[in-house]
Amino acid sequence: MEKQRLTEYAVQVEKEEFKKRQRKAKFKQLLTISSPILVLMLWELLSRTALIDPRFFPPPTKILATLYQMGLSGEIFTHIEISLLRIFAGFLLGVIPAIIVGLLMGMYSPIRHFFSPLVMAFMPIPTLAMLPIILIIFGIGEFSKMVTIAISVFFPVVINTAAGVINIDNIYIDVAKNYGANAKDFFFKIALPGSLPVMLEGIQMGQAIALLTIVAAEMIGANSGIGYVIWMNYKAFLLPQMYVGLVLISFFGYLFSLIIRGLQSKLIPWK
Protein backbone atom coordinates (compact mmCIF):
# COMPACT_ATOMS: atom_id res chain seq x y z
CA MET A 1 0.00 0.00 0.00
CA GLU A 2 2.75 2.36 1.05
CA LYS A 3 4.76 1.41 -2.03
CA GLN A 4 1.79 2.06 -4.28
CA ARG A 5 1.39 5.58 -2.92
CA LEU A 6 5.09 6.24 -3.36
CA THR A 7 4.95 5.29 -7.03
CA GLU A 8 1.94 7.49 -7.58
CA TYR A 9 3.72 10.36 -5.98
CA ALA A 10 6.83 9.81 -8.15
CA VAL A 11 4.68 9.81 -11.29
CA GLN A 12 3.02 13.01 -10.12
CA VAL A 13 6.40 14.71 -9.65
CA GLU A 14 7.56 13.69 -13.11
CA LYS A 15 4.26 14.80 -14.64
CA GLU A 16 4.76 18.29 -13.26
CA GLU A 17 8.33 18.27 -14.51
CA PHE A 18 7.16 17.23 -17.98
CA LYS A 19 4.54 19.99 -18.09
CA LYS A 20 7.18 22.52 -17.09
CA ARG A 21 9.43 21.39 -19.93
CA GLN A 22 6.55 21.66 -22.39
CA ARG A 23 5.73 25.17 -21.23
CA LYS A 24 9.38 26.13 -21.75
CA ALA A 25 9.40 24.69 -25.28
CA LYS A 26 6.23 26.61 -26.12
CA PHE A 27 7.76 29.81 -24.79
CA LYS A 28 10.80 29.37 -27.04
CA GLN A 29 8.56 28.82 -30.06
CA LEU A 30 6.74 31.99 -29.17
CA LEU A 31 10.06 33.88 -29.04
CA THR A 32 10.93 32.69 -32.55
CA ILE A 33 7.66 33.93 -33.97
CA SER A 34 7.58 37.13 -31.97
CA SER A 35 10.89 38.69 -33.05
CA PRO A 36 9.95 39.42 -36.70
CA ILE A 37 6.47 40.56 -35.66
CA LEU A 38 7.94 42.85 -33.04
CA VAL A 39 10.38 44.43 -35.48
CA LEU A 40 7.64 44.97 -38.06
CA MET A 41 5.33 46.54 -35.47
CA LEU A 42 8.08 48.80 -34.20
CA TRP A 43 8.91 49.85 -37.75
CA GLU A 44 5.25 50.55 -38.50
CA LEU A 45 4.87 52.61 -35.33
CA LEU A 46 8.04 54.64 -35.78
CA SER A 47 7.28 55.30 -39.43
CA ARG A 48 3.65 56.30 -38.81
CA THR A 49 4.65 58.68 -36.05
CA ALA A 50 7.46 60.01 -38.26
CA LEU A 51 10.08 59.20 -35.61
CA ILE A 52 11.97 57.71 -38.53
CA ASP A 53 11.65 59.38 -41.90
CA PRO A 54 8.73 57.67 -43.70
CA ARG A 55 10.17 58.75 -47.06
CA PHE A 56 13.14 56.44 -46.49
CA PHE A 57 11.42 53.90 -44.29
CA PRO A 58 7.83 53.58 -45.44
CA PRO A 59 5.66 51.56 -43.03
CA PRO A 60 5.42 47.80 -43.76
CA THR A 61 1.69 48.05 -44.45
CA LYS A 62 2.42 50.52 -47.22
CA ILE A 63 5.06 48.22 -48.69
CA LEU A 64 2.54 45.39 -48.67
CA ALA A 65 -0.06 47.57 -50.38
CA THR A 66 2.51 48.52 -53.01
CA LEU A 67 3.31 44.83 -53.56
CA TYR A 68 -0.39 44.19 -54.07
CA GLN A 69 -0.69 47.00 -56.61
CA MET A 70 2.40 45.86 -58.51
CA GLY A 71 0.93 42.37 -58.53
CA LEU A 72 -2.36 43.66 -59.92
CA SER A 73 -0.66 45.37 -62.82
CA GLY A 74 1.19 42.10 -63.49
CA GLU A 75 4.44 43.90 -64.15
CA ILE A 76 6.23 42.46 -61.11
CA PHE A 77 5.61 38.89 -62.24
CA THR A 78 7.65 39.28 -65.40
CA HIS A 79 10.56 40.48 -63.27
CA ILE A 80 10.19 37.60 -60.83
CA GLU A 81 9.96 35.13 -63.66
CA ILE A 82 13.09 36.34 -65.41
CA SER A 83 15.09 36.38 -62.15
CA LEU A 84 13.98 32.88 -61.19
CA LEU A 85 14.83 31.58 -64.65
CA ARG A 86 18.33 33.08 -64.41
CA ILE A 87 18.84 31.68 -60.93
CA PHE A 88 17.56 28.25 -61.81
CA ALA A 89 19.46 27.81 -65.08
CA GLY A 90 22.62 29.39 -63.66
CA PHE A 91 22.37 27.22 -60.58
CA LEU A 92 22.19 24.00 -62.59
CA LEU A 93 24.95 25.24 -64.90
CA GLY A 94 27.19 25.65 -61.86
CA VAL A 95 26.13 22.78 -59.60
CA ILE A 96 26.33 19.91 -62.08
CA PRO A 97 29.96 20.44 -63.19
CA ALA A 98 30.86 21.28 -59.58
CA ILE A 99 29.56 17.93 -58.34
CA ILE A 100 31.39 16.01 -61.08
CA VAL A 101 34.69 17.86 -60.62
CA GLY A 102 34.33 17.72 -56.83
CA LEU A 103 33.76 13.96 -56.80
CA LEU A 104 36.71 13.38 -59.13
CA MET A 105 38.89 15.63 -56.99
CA GLY A 106 37.86 13.75 -53.88
CA MET A 107 38.37 10.31 -55.41
CA TYR A 108 41.62 10.78 -57.32
CA SER A 109 44.40 12.65 -55.61
CA PRO A 110 46.26 13.49 -58.87
CA ILE A 111 43.14 15.27 -60.10
CA ARG A 112 42.83 16.98 -56.72
CA HIS A 113 46.42 18.16 -56.84
CA PHE A 114 45.99 19.43 -60.37
CA PHE A 115 42.75 21.34 -59.83
CA SER A 116 43.07 22.68 -56.32
CA PRO A 117 45.46 25.58 -57.10
CA LEU A 118 43.07 26.71 -59.84
CA VAL A 119 40.10 26.53 -57.50
CA MET A 120 41.99 28.32 -54.75
CA ALA A 121 43.13 31.07 -57.13
CA PHE A 122 39.72 31.77 -58.67
CA MET A 123 37.58 31.35 -55.56
CA PRO A 124 38.51 34.64 -53.81
CA ILE A 125 37.65 36.75 -56.88
CA PRO A 126 34.08 38.05 -56.48
CA THR A 127 32.15 36.89 -59.52
CA LEU A 128 30.82 40.40 -59.97
CA ALA A 129 34.34 41.65 -60.48
CA MET A 130 34.56 39.25 -63.39
CA LEU A 131 31.29 40.51 -64.85
CA PRO A 132 32.98 42.76 -67.45
CA ILE A 133 35.00 39.81 -68.74
CA ILE A 134 31.93 37.59 -68.72
CA LEU A 135 30.06 40.22 -70.73
CA ILE A 136 32.91 40.42 -73.23
CA ILE A 137 32.96 36.66 -73.68
CA PHE A 138 29.25 35.83 -73.54
CA GLY A 139 27.67 39.08 -74.68
CA ILE A 140 24.99 41.03 -72.82
CA GLY A 141 22.22 38.48 -73.25
CA GLU A 142 20.61 36.15 -70.74
CA PHE A 143 23.39 33.59 -70.96
CA SER A 144 26.02 35.87 -69.44
CA LYS A 145 23.82 36.31 -66.34
CA MET A 146 23.43 32.55 -66.00
CA VAL A 147 27.18 32.12 -66.34
CA THR A 148 27.73 34.69 -63.60
CA ILE A 149 25.53 32.72 -61.25
CA ALA A 150 27.03 29.43 -62.35
CA ILE A 151 30.54 30.59 -61.50
CA SER A 152 29.55 31.89 -58.09
CA VAL A 153 27.72 28.66 -57.25
CA PHE A 154 30.49 26.44 -58.58
CA PHE A 155 33.09 27.13 -55.90
CA PRO A 156 31.26 26.33 -52.65
CA VAL A 157 29.81 23.19 -54.21
CA VAL A 158 33.09 21.92 -55.68
CA ILE A 159 34.97 22.47 -52.43
CA ASN A 160 32.32 20.86 -50.27
CA THR A 161 31.89 17.90 -52.59
CA ALA A 162 35.62 17.18 -52.63
CA ALA A 163 35.76 17.56 -48.85
CA GLY A 164 32.74 15.27 -48.55
CA VAL A 165 34.51 12.49 -50.43
CA ILE A 166 37.78 12.95 -48.58
CA ASN A 167 36.00 12.77 -45.23
CA ILE A 168 34.34 9.42 -45.97
CA ASP A 169 35.55 7.07 -43.25
CA ASN A 170 38.41 4.91 -44.53
CA ILE A 171 36.71 1.76 -43.32
CA TYR A 172 33.98 2.08 -46.01
CA ILE A 173 36.68 2.39 -48.64
CA ASP A 174 38.27 -0.77 -47.22
CA VAL A 175 34.90 -2.53 -47.32
CA ALA A 176 34.40 -1.56 -50.97
CA LYS A 177 37.89 -2.71 -51.86
CA ASN A 178 37.58 -5.97 -49.93
CA TYR A 179 34.30 -6.81 -51.62
CA GLY A 180 35.73 -6.05 -55.05
CA ALA A 181 33.97 -2.80 -56.03
CA ASN A 182 35.06 -1.51 -59.43
CA ALA A 183 35.57 2.19 -60.19
CA LYS A 184 31.99 2.74 -61.33
CA ASP A 185 30.45 0.98 -58.34
CA PHE A 186 32.77 2.85 -56.04
CA PHE A 187 31.66 6.15 -57.57
CA PHE A 188 27.92 5.48 -57.28
CA LYS A 189 27.74 3.31 -54.16
CA ILE A 190 30.41 4.88 -51.96
CA ALA A 191 31.74 8.27 -53.12
CA LEU A 192 28.45 9.86 -54.21
CA PRO A 193 26.19 8.82 -51.31
CA GLY A 194 29.00 9.17 -48.77
CA SER A 195 29.77 12.73 -49.76
CA LEU A 196 26.12 13.77 -50.10
CA PRO A 197 25.65 15.32 -46.63
CA VAL A 198 28.62 17.67 -46.98
CA MET A 199 27.84 18.27 -50.66
CA LEU A 200 24.33 19.43 -49.78
CA GLU A 201 25.78 21.90 -47.27
CA GLY A 202 27.74 23.33 -50.19
CA ILE A 203 24.60 23.48 -52.34
CA GLN A 204 22.79 25.29 -49.55
CA MET A 205 25.60 27.85 -49.47
CA GLY A 206 25.62 28.06 -53.27
CA GLN A 207 21.90 28.79 -53.27
CA ALA A 208 22.38 31.79 -50.98
CA ILE A 209 25.28 33.06 -53.08
CA ALA A 210 23.22 32.66 -56.27
CA LEU A 211 20.61 35.05 -54.90
CA LEU A 212 23.21 37.60 -53.85
CA THR A 213 24.84 37.42 -57.25
CA ILE A 214 21.70 37.71 -59.36
CA VAL A 215 20.48 40.79 -57.55
CA ALA A 216 23.85 42.51 -57.84
CA ALA A 217 24.25 41.47 -61.47
CA GLU A 218 20.80 42.76 -62.34
CA MET A 219 21.56 46.04 -60.63
CA ILE A 220 24.64 46.52 -62.78
CA GLY A 221 23.80 45.24 -66.20
CA ALA A 222 20.16 44.38 -66.85
CA ASN A 223 16.83 45.93 -67.64
CA SER A 224 14.69 43.28 -66.01
CA GLY A 225 14.61 41.15 -62.88
CA ILE A 226 14.20 41.76 -59.17
CA GLY A 227 17.60 43.42 -58.86
CA TYR A 228 16.62 45.81 -61.61
CA VAL A 229 13.35 46.62 -59.80
CA ILE A 230 15.30 47.51 -56.66
CA TRP A 231 17.82 49.66 -58.48
CA MET A 232 15.44 51.53 -60.82
CA ASN A 233 12.98 52.37 -58.06
CA TYR A 234 15.81 53.57 -55.88
CA LYS A 235 17.00 55.86 -58.69
CA ALA A 236 13.44 57.11 -59.24
CA PHE A 237 13.10 57.53 -55.48
CA LEU A 238 10.09 55.21 -55.38
CA LEU A 239 11.17 53.66 -52.12
CA PRO A 240 8.05 51.54 -51.34
CA GLN A 241 8.60 49.88 -54.73
CA MET A 242 12.26 49.36 -53.90
CA TYR A 243 11.30 47.71 -50.62
CA VAL A 244 9.00 45.37 -52.53
CA GLY A 245 12.11 44.08 -54.35
CA LEU A 246 13.88 43.51 -51.06
CA VAL A 247 10.90 41.66 -49.61
CA LEU A 248 10.78 39.42 -52.68
CA ILE A 249 14.48 38.53 -52.35
CA SER A 250 14.01 37.70 -48.68
CA PHE A 251 10.98 35.56 -49.50
CA PHE A 252 12.68 33.55 -52.23
CA GLY A 253 15.85 33.10 -50.17
CA TYR A 254 13.80 31.61 -47.38
CA LEU A 255 11.79 29.46 -49.79
CA PHE A 256 14.92 28.05 -51.44
CA SER A 257 16.52 27.13 -48.12
CA LEU A 258 13.32 25.35 -47.12
CA ILE A 259 13.30 23.43 -50.41
CA ILE A 260 16.93 22.37 -50.04
CA ARG A 261 16.39 21.39 -46.43
CA GLY A 262 13.45 19.25 -47.55
CA LEU A 263 15.67 17.74 -50.21
CA GLN A 264 18.26 16.96 -47.57
CA SER A 265 15.95 14.80 -45.51
CA LYS A 266 14.74 13.08 -48.70
CA LEU A 267 18.21 12.37 -50.09
CA ILE A 268 19.92 11.33 -46.88
CA PRO A 269 17.39 9.34 -44.90
CA TRP A 270 20.22 7.44 -43.24
CA LYS A 271 21.58 10.44 -41.30
Place this chain on the structure above:
Amino acid sequence: MTSQAKIELNQLTKVFFKRNESVEAIKNISLTIDEGEFVCLLGPSGCGKTTLLRILAGLETPSTGNFQINQENADNPLQSMVFQERGVIPWMTVKDNVAFGLRMRHLPTRVIKERTAYYLKKVGLENFANLYPKELSGGMKQRVSIARAFANDPEILLMDEPFAALDEQNKFILQEELLNIWQETKKTVLFITHSIDEAMLLSDRILLMSAQPGQIIKEKKINLPRPRTMEDVRSNEEMAKEFVDIWQHLQTEVQGSRTQ
Protein backbone atom coordinates in the same frame (compact mmCIF):
# COMPACT_ATOMS: atom_id res chain seq x y z
CA MET B 1 37.86 -33.92 -42.57
CA THR B 2 40.68 -33.82 -45.08
CA SER B 3 43.70 -31.89 -43.91
CA GLN B 4 44.34 -29.86 -46.97
CA ALA B 5 46.22 -26.57 -46.84
CA LYS B 6 43.84 -23.68 -47.53
CA ILE B 7 45.97 -20.68 -46.60
CA GLU B 8 49.74 -20.73 -46.82
CA LEU B 9 51.85 -17.86 -45.53
CA ASN B 10 55.48 -17.85 -46.48
CA GLN B 11 57.86 -15.64 -44.49
CA LEU B 12 55.55 -12.63 -44.52
CA THR B 13 57.14 -9.43 -43.28
CA LYS B 14 55.66 -5.95 -43.23
CA VAL B 15 57.63 -2.85 -42.36
CA PHE B 16 56.05 0.56 -42.07
CA PHE B 17 58.44 3.27 -43.11
CA LYS B 18 58.06 6.95 -42.28
CA ARG B 19 60.88 9.45 -42.74
CA ASN B 20 63.80 7.93 -40.91
CA GLU B 21 61.76 5.63 -38.75
CA SER B 22 60.74 2.14 -39.60
CA VAL B 23 58.52 -0.17 -37.61
CA GLU B 24 58.42 -3.89 -38.14
CA ALA B 25 54.74 -4.70 -37.78
CA ILE B 26 55.08 -8.40 -38.53
CA LYS B 27 58.24 -10.40 -39.01
CA ASN B 28 58.84 -13.56 -40.92
CA ILE B 29 55.49 -15.23 -40.39
CA SER B 30 55.06 -18.63 -41.98
CA LEU B 31 52.05 -20.77 -41.31
CA THR B 32 49.54 -23.07 -42.87
CA ILE B 33 45.83 -23.13 -42.18
CA ASP B 34 43.87 -26.19 -43.19
CA GLU B 35 40.64 -26.35 -45.11
CA GLY B 36 37.70 -25.83 -42.78
CA GLU B 37 39.84 -24.82 -39.84
CA PHE B 38 38.85 -22.04 -37.44
CA VAL B 39 42.03 -20.28 -36.37
CA CYS B 40 42.30 -17.40 -33.93
CA LEU B 41 45.21 -14.98 -33.91
CA LEU B 42 45.50 -13.87 -30.31
CA GLY B 43 47.70 -11.05 -29.14
CA PRO B 44 47.87 -7.68 -27.41
CA SER B 45 46.90 -4.54 -29.31
CA GLY B 46 49.63 -3.28 -31.58
CA CYS B 47 51.12 -6.73 -32.14
CA GLY B 48 50.55 -6.59 -35.88
CA LYS B 49 47.66 -9.04 -36.04
CA THR B 50 45.46 -6.54 -37.88
CA THR B 51 48.30 -5.89 -40.34
CA LEU B 52 48.52 -9.59 -41.06
CA LEU B 53 44.79 -9.81 -41.67
CA ARG B 54 44.79 -6.71 -43.88
CA ILE B 55 47.50 -8.28 -46.03
CA LEU B 56 45.37 -11.37 -46.53
CA ALA B 57 42.36 -9.14 -47.23
CA GLY B 58 44.21 -7.40 -50.04
CA LEU B 59 44.16 -4.05 -48.23
CA GLU B 60 47.89 -3.97 -47.59
CA THR B 61 50.84 -5.45 -49.48
CA PRO B 62 53.57 -7.37 -47.69
CA SER B 63 57.10 -5.91 -47.75
CA THR B 64 58.60 -9.33 -48.36
CA GLY B 65 57.30 -12.87 -48.43
CA ASN B 66 54.11 -14.11 -49.98
CA PHE B 67 50.89 -15.94 -49.28
CA GLN B 68 48.47 -18.12 -51.11
CA ILE B 69 44.81 -18.88 -50.68
CA ASN B 70 43.93 -22.08 -52.48
CA GLN B 71 40.83 -21.65 -54.56
CA GLU B 72 38.43 -24.51 -54.90
CA ASN B 73 35.62 -22.89 -56.82
CA ALA B 74 36.66 -20.35 -59.43
CA ASP B 75 33.33 -18.53 -59.13
CA ASN B 76 33.85 -17.72 -55.47
CA PRO B 77 35.82 -14.73 -54.27
CA LEU B 78 39.01 -15.60 -52.44
CA GLN B 79 38.18 -13.90 -49.18
CA SER B 80 35.66 -11.68 -47.44
CA MET B 81 36.22 -9.75 -44.29
CA VAL B 82 33.96 -9.19 -41.31
CA PHE B 83 34.95 -5.69 -40.23
CA GLN B 84 34.71 -4.04 -36.86
CA GLU B 85 31.44 -2.44 -35.87
CA ARG B 86 31.92 0.70 -37.97
CA GLY B 87 32.22 -1.42 -41.12
CA VAL B 88 28.49 -1.46 -41.86
CA ILE B 89 27.84 1.17 -44.54
CA PRO B 90 25.47 3.78 -43.07
CA TRP B 91 23.82 4.89 -46.33
CA MET B 92 22.68 1.39 -47.25
CA THR B 93 19.80 -0.44 -45.65
CA VAL B 94 20.44 -3.68 -43.81
CA LYS B 95 19.38 -5.59 -46.92
CA ASP B 96 21.66 -3.63 -49.23
CA ASN B 97 24.55 -4.05 -46.83
CA VAL B 98 24.13 -7.82 -46.81
CA ALA B 99 23.80 -7.86 -50.60
CA PHE B 100 26.83 -5.60 -51.07
CA GLY B 101 29.42 -8.23 -52.00
CA LEU B 102 27.01 -10.01 -54.34
CA ARG B 103 26.13 -6.73 -56.07
CA MET B 104 29.78 -5.85 -56.50
CA ARG B 105 30.20 -9.19 -58.25
CA HIS B 106 27.22 -8.37 -60.49
CA LEU B 107 25.46 -11.66 -59.87
CA PRO B 108 21.94 -12.16 -61.27
CA THR B 109 19.29 -10.29 -59.25
CA ARG B 110 17.48 -13.50 -58.39
CA VAL B 111 20.59 -15.03 -56.83
CA ILE B 112 21.30 -11.84 -54.89
CA LYS B 113 17.76 -11.74 -53.54
CA GLU B 114 17.76 -15.38 -52.56
CA ARG B 115 21.08 -15.38 -50.77
CA THR B 116 20.44 -12.05 -49.06
CA ALA B 117 17.10 -13.28 -47.75
CA TYR B 118 18.66 -16.55 -46.59
CA TYR B 119 21.41 -14.93 -44.56
CA LEU B 120 19.17 -12.17 -43.23
CA LYS B 121 17.02 -14.94 -41.82
CA LYS B 122 20.05 -16.81 -40.52
CA VAL B 123 21.12 -13.85 -38.41
CA GLY B 124 17.52 -13.05 -37.44
CA LEU B 125 17.31 -9.67 -39.16
CA GLU B 126 14.60 -10.44 -41.71
CA ASN B 127 12.26 -7.96 -40.02
CA PHE B 128 14.91 -5.24 -40.05
CA ALA B 129 15.82 -5.59 -43.74
CA ASN B 130 14.75 -2.09 -44.73
CA LEU B 131 16.18 -0.18 -41.77
CA TYR B 132 19.31 1.92 -41.88
CA PRO B 133 22.23 0.98 -39.60
CA LYS B 134 21.71 4.04 -37.38
CA GLU B 135 18.53 2.37 -36.14
CA LEU B 136 20.36 -0.82 -35.11
CA SER B 137 22.14 -1.79 -31.91
CA GLY B 138 25.82 -2.70 -31.98
CA GLY B 139 25.05 -6.41 -31.92
CA MET B 140 22.63 -6.13 -34.82
CA LYS B 141 25.19 -4.20 -36.85
CA GLN B 142 27.67 -7.01 -36.36
CA ARG B 143 25.06 -9.52 -37.48
CA VAL B 144 24.76 -7.49 -40.70
CA SER B 145 28.51 -7.60 -41.13
CA ILE B 146 28.60 -11.38 -40.59
CA ALA B 147 25.69 -11.96 -42.97
CA ARG B 148 27.40 -9.82 -45.61
CA ALA B 149 30.56 -11.92 -45.44
CA PHE B 150 28.82 -15.31 -45.44
CA ALA B 151 26.39 -14.31 -48.23
CA ASN B 152 29.39 -13.54 -50.43
CA ASP B 153 30.36 -17.22 -50.16
CA PRO B 154 34.15 -16.68 -50.17
CA GLU B 155 36.86 -19.33 -50.04
CA ILE B 156 37.98 -18.06 -46.64
CA LEU B 157 36.60 -15.65 -44.06
CA LEU B 158 38.69 -13.04 -42.30
CA MET B 159 37.38 -11.48 -39.09
CA ASP B 160 38.88 -8.40 -37.53
CA GLU B 161 37.84 -8.33 -33.85
CA PRO B 162 34.18 -8.24 -34.86
CA PHE B 163 32.87 -8.37 -31.30
CA ALA B 164 35.37 -6.05 -29.61
CA ALA B 165 32.91 -3.18 -29.25
CA LEU B 166 30.03 -5.24 -27.83
CA ASP B 167 29.03 -5.65 -24.22
CA GLU B 168 29.82 -9.03 -22.71
CA GLN B 169 26.31 -10.54 -22.86
CA ASN B 170 25.87 -9.63 -26.51
CA LYS B 171 29.34 -10.89 -27.23
CA PHE B 172 28.51 -14.38 -25.89
CA ILE B 173 25.31 -14.51 -27.91
CA LEU B 174 26.96 -13.45 -31.15
CA GLN B 175 29.88 -15.79 -30.67
CA GLU B 176 27.53 -18.73 -30.46
CA GLU B 177 25.50 -17.51 -33.41
CA LEU B 178 28.68 -17.20 -35.42
CA LEU B 179 29.62 -20.78 -34.54
CA ASN B 180 26.17 -21.98 -35.64
CA ILE B 181 26.44 -20.36 -39.05
CA TRP B 182 30.03 -21.44 -39.41
CA GLN B 183 29.22 -25.07 -38.57
CA GLU B 184 26.79 -25.13 -41.46
CA THR B 185 29.26 -23.87 -44.05
CA LYS B 186 32.55 -25.11 -42.59
CA LYS B 187 34.45 -22.24 -44.12
CA THR B 188 38.07 -21.67 -43.27
CA VAL B 189 38.22 -18.76 -40.83
CA LEU B 190 41.05 -16.58 -39.61
CA PHE B 191 39.78 -14.60 -36.64
CA ILE B 192 41.60 -11.85 -34.80
CA THR B 193 40.98 -11.18 -31.14
CA HIS B 194 42.60 -10.03 -27.94
CA SER B 195 40.16 -11.97 -25.79
CA ILE B 196 41.43 -15.32 -24.53
CA ASP B 197 37.90 -16.54 -23.77
CA GLU B 198 36.76 -15.72 -27.25
CA ALA B 199 39.69 -17.53 -28.83
CA MET B 200 39.12 -20.67 -26.72
CA LEU B 201 35.43 -20.77 -27.50
CA LEU B 202 35.77 -20.32 -31.24
CA SER B 203 38.94 -21.90 -32.48
CA ASP B 204 40.37 -25.22 -33.49
CA ARG B 205 43.78 -23.66 -33.12
CA ILE B 206 45.05 -20.53 -31.39
CA LEU B 207 48.13 -18.71 -32.59
CA LEU B 208 49.72 -16.49 -29.95
CA MET B 209 51.43 -13.42 -31.22
CA SER B 210 54.23 -11.40 -29.71
CA ALA B 211 54.31 -7.62 -29.82
CA GLN B 212 56.54 -5.66 -32.15
CA PRO B 213 57.75 -7.20 -34.27
CA GLY B 214 54.71 -9.44 -34.54
CA GLN B 215 55.70 -13.06 -34.59
CA ILE B 216 53.89 -16.24 -33.77
CA ILE B 217 55.34 -17.47 -30.51
CA LYS B 218 53.10 -20.37 -29.66
CA GLU B 219 50.40 -22.54 -31.09
CA LYS B 220 47.63 -24.26 -29.18
CA LYS B 221 45.12 -26.83 -30.37
CA ILE B 222 41.72 -26.58 -28.75
CA ASN B 223 40.22 -30.04 -28.74
CA LEU B 224 36.92 -29.27 -27.09
CA PRO B 225 34.11 -31.07 -28.97
CA ARG B 226 31.70 -28.98 -31.04
CA PRO B 227 29.09 -27.59 -30.86
CA ARG B 228 30.50 -25.62 -27.96
CA THR B 229 29.00 -23.11 -25.60
CA MET B 230 30.61 -20.60 -23.29
CA GLU B 231 29.48 -22.77 -20.35
CA ASP B 232 31.44 -25.72 -21.77
CA VAL B 233 34.59 -23.67 -21.99
CA ARG B 234 34.16 -22.17 -18.55
CA SER B 235 33.41 -25.46 -16.81
CA ASN B 236 36.20 -27.46 -18.44
CA GLU B 237 39.19 -27.81 -16.14
CA GLU B 238 41.66 -28.32 -18.92
CA MET B 239 40.49 -25.12 -20.54
CA ALA B 240 41.02 -23.31 -17.26
CA LYS B 241 44.62 -24.47 -17.28
CA GLU B 242 45.00 -23.42 -20.90
CA PHE B 243 43.65 -20.01 -20.03
CA VAL B 244 46.29 -19.51 -17.36
CA ASP B 245 49.00 -20.74 -19.68
CA ILE B 246 47.96 -18.41 -22.50
CA TRP B 247 47.60 -15.54 -20.08
CA GLN B 248 51.11 -16.08 -18.77
CA HIS B 249 52.51 -16.03 -22.29
CA LEU B 250 50.67 -12.87 -23.23
CA GLN B 251 51.53 -11.23 -19.93
CA THR B 252 55.25 -11.59 -20.46
CA GLU B 253 54.76 -10.20 -23.96
CA VAL B 254 52.85 -7.14 -22.83
CA GLN B 255 55.22 -6.52 -19.93
CA GLY B 256 58.18 -6.96 -22.26
CA SER B 257 56.91 -4.41 -24.74
CA ARG B 258 56.22 -1.96 -21.92
CA THR B 259 59.75 -2.01 -20.58
CA GLN B 260 61.27 -1.72 -24.02
